[in-house]
Amino acid sequence: MNPREASCLAIAEEQYGVLTTTQAREAGLSKGAIRRRILDGSWELVCPKVIRVGGAPDGWRHRVMAACLAVPHSVVSHRTAAVLHGLEGFRAREVELLTTGRWVPTVPIATVRTTRYLPDEDVAGVDGIPATVPARTLLDLGSVCNLPVVRRAIQDAIGRRIVTFGQLDDMLTRAGRKGRPGTAAFRTILSSVEVDRPQTESGLEEVCLQIIRGAGFPDPVRQHPIVIDGSRKRLDLSYPKKMIAIEADGFEFHSSLVDFLRDRARQNALVALGWRVLRFTSADAKRPNRFLADLAELTSSQDGPFPRSVQL
Numbered sequence: 622m623n624p625r626e627a628s629c630l631a632i633a634e635e636q637y638g639v640l641t642t643t644q645a646r647e648a649g650l651s652k653g654a655i656r657r658r659i660l661d662g663s664w665e666l667v668c669p670k671v672i673r674v675g676g677a678p679d680g681w682r683h684r685v686m687a688a689c690l691a692v693p694h695s696v697v698s699h700r701t702a703a704v705l706h707g708l709e710g711f712r713a714r715e716v717e718l719l720t721t722g723r724w725v726p727t728v729p730i731a732t733v734r735t736t737r738y739l740p741d742e743d744v745a746g747v748d749g750i751p752a753t754v755p756a757r758t759l760l761d762l763g764s765v766c767n768l769p770v771v772r773r774a775i776q777d778a779i780g781r782r783i784v785t786f787g788q789l790d791d792m793l794t795r796a797g798r799k800g801r802p803g804t805a806a807f808r809t810i811l812s813s814v815e816v817d818r819p820q821t822e823s824g825l826e827e828v829c830l831q832i833i834r835g836a837g838f839p840d841p842v843r844q845h846p847i848v849i850d851g852s853r854k855r856l857d858l859s860y861p862k863k864m865i866a867i868e869a870d871g872f873e874f875h876s877s878l879v880d881f882l883r884d885r886a887r888q889n890a891l892v893a894l895g896w897r898v899l900r901f902t903s904a905d906a907k908r909p910n911r912f913l914a915d916l917a918e919l920t921s922s923q924d925g926p927f928p929r930s931v932q933l
Contacts, residue, residue, distance in 0.1 A: 625649035628840070630674055638677020638688040643668045647788070669726050681713040684752055688716045688731035695720035695733065696744050696753040699761050705747040706755050709777035710770055720752060738796055756792040762804030772810050776824030786811075825869040826857045829901040832909045833858070833867075835875040838916065841867060849890045856891075865919050866891055870900040 622630075628648035633640045643657050653673070657665040667674045667684070668691035677683065679804040685705075689695055694858055698719035702790075703711040716731040721739050764770050776783045793811055797804040798908060833841060841858040841874075848854070858867040868888065889899050897919055905912040 625654075633672075633674045633677065634689070636750070637680075637683040639671055639673050639683060639687045639690060641690050642672060645672065667738075668728050668730065680715075682748070682750065684730050685716050688718060688728050689751060691726060691728045692718055692720050692722065692731070692733055693724070694722040696739070697747075697749075697750055698733065698734070699765050701776060702747075702752040702758040703762060705750060705752050706758060706778070706783060707781075708755075708758075708774045708783070710773055715723065717765075732751060734802075743796070754790045757782065757796065758806045759789065760792050760796055760803045762805030763810075765803075766806075768806055768809065771806050774907050775810055776827050778824070779827070780824030825901065825906065828871055828906045829858060829867065831905070832913070833916070836909075838920070841865075847891075847894075849887060851895070854887065857901050860920070863920060865916075866896045866898045867916075868898060868900050870902050 625648055629640060629645050629650060632648065633645050634873040642652075642655055646652070646858050653765060655664070658862060659666050659672070663675045665675075667673045667687045671691045673679070673683070673687065685697055689697060694741050695718040697705060697717070698717050700711050701717045704930050708709075710872075716732050717729075718733045719736055719739060720733060720869060721736060725733050725735060739753075743754055744751055746752070751757070759771065759775055760772060766774075775789065779789075789807075789811060793804075793807060797807055803819040813836045828841070830841070839860075841860055843858055844856055845859045846853060847862055856866045857869045859865060888900075898917065899912065899915055901912055
């Protein structure tokens with residue numbers, strides 16, 4: 622192998638096995654040398670001016686990188702970026718790009734959209750692939766997904782600390798303008814979170830709150846302050862007058878095992894103080910009847926039940 626081809630392979634190794642013809646030329650190969658390698662099957666032209674070197678896998682991420690290299694000034698966006706960020710509800714299928722370029726080549730393996738607004742702060746590398754940051758991704762999803770899908774993605778991203786509510790609010794302020802794709806859905810979801818009361822700190826808490834409301838229970842207090850072992854803490858959701866605490870419980874909503882165990886110690890302290898604790902898990906989010914029945918039992922066992930608008 623000559624040094625020029627070795628340089629091309631080194632470049633491709635950093636880019637999921639693909640490189641542009643321009644990169645190959647800059648490494649010293651002539652147009653004829655590139656063409657010969659394509660014709661003899663050593664290399665494969667997978668997109669306009671993008672080559673996959675021999676032996677490189679043909680996986681989804683490899684196609685994503687190839688498409689990104691084929692479109693000038695482009696980044697991975699929308700559902701593709703959602704997959705890269707690990708957001709709930711998205712699979713490695715589509716290849717979607719966003720570009721600020723005026724000239725957009727035809728790329729059969731990708732859907733390419735143009736935008737006039739894509740500042741550097743909205744772009745970050747994810748496993749070596751340029752992509753929209755989580756907040757921008759969630760905004761853009763509103764233009765290609767229905768409202769429940771976007772809402773679930775936002776709740777998941779907040780719950781797993783991929784993004785904060787503040788970052789989403791900032792994104793709406795910066796990029797969300799009338800007529801921009803995705804803005805209407807994004808604004809609708811964010812405005813559904815009341816701003817005159819403390820916000821829930823994870824997507825799972827928000828799901829729990831919506832399920833409680835949907836079943837007809839009165840709104841619980843969010844982030845109720847309480848002193849435990851001399852330290853000021855907050856309960857996820859609660860009915861203070863009935864001494865009922867509801868804690869969102871899932872390992873994925875804790876930053877570490879230490880946090881997970883600390884929550885268990887906190888539950889013991891709450892019980893010692895006379896609180897009755899219900900834990901709401903991700904399984905309850907999918908099948909809430911058992912949780913709602915337990916909540917109904919607790920609320921009925923002291924000082925009488927809540928008004929019977931409750932629907933189990």
